[in-house]
Amino acid sequence: MATAATNPTYHLGTGRRKSSIARIRLCDGDGQITVNKRPLDEYFPRLQDLEIVRSPLHKTDLLGSVNCHINVIGGGLTGQAGAIMLGIGRALKSMRPDLEPVLREHGFLTRDSRMKERKKYGQKGARKGFQFSKR
Numbered sequence: 001m002a003t004a005a006t007n008p009t010y011h012l013g014t015g016r017r018k019s020s021i022a023r024i025r026l027c028d029g030d031g032q033i034t035v036n037k038r039p040l041d042e043y044f045p046r047l048q049d050l051e052i053v054r055s056p057l058h059k060t061d062l063l064g065s066v067n068c069h070i071n072v073i074g075g076g077l078t079g080q081a082g083a084i085m086l087g088i089g090r091a092l093k094s095m096r097p098d099l100e101p102v103l104r105e106h107g108f109l110t111r112d113s114r115m116k117e118r119k120k121y122g123q124k125g126a127r128k129g130f131q132f133s134k135r
Contacts, residue, residue: 013091017082017112020075024087026095029067035084036071049081056088056108060099082112 008027015022033053035043044050057063068088072080089108093100103109117126124130 011091011095013087015083015087018079020079020083022072022083022087024091025069026091031064033068052081053084
C-alpha cells in the first residue's frame, strides 16, 4: 500500500521567456533542484542564472524545504533561467496561495513579454537596412 511519504503531492507551474518553456513540479522535500535530470549548479554554470532560478524560493523562505523537478526546452541559458523563475513562482502560488502578494511584489508572477523581433524583407535584419549608396 502506498503511503503519503512515497507518493508526494506535486504542484505544477509553467514559465515562458523568449523562446524557452519551463515545466516545474514542486513538492515538499529537502531542497533538491534538478533541471533536465541534472543538478541545478551543474546545468547553470553562471552565478547570475543560479540566483535568478533560486530567487522565488529565497524571497519566500522556502529554499531548503521544497524539491523542484524542472524540465526546460528552447532558447539560451538566460532565457531558460527566466522561464524557470516564472514557473517556480506560479507553482509556489499553487502550493501556498498566501504567498501571492510576496511573489507579485518581486515580479515572480509577471511574464516578460519581450521577444526577438522578426527580420523584415528588403532589410538586412529586424531594424538594420542595407547600406545606401547614392552613386
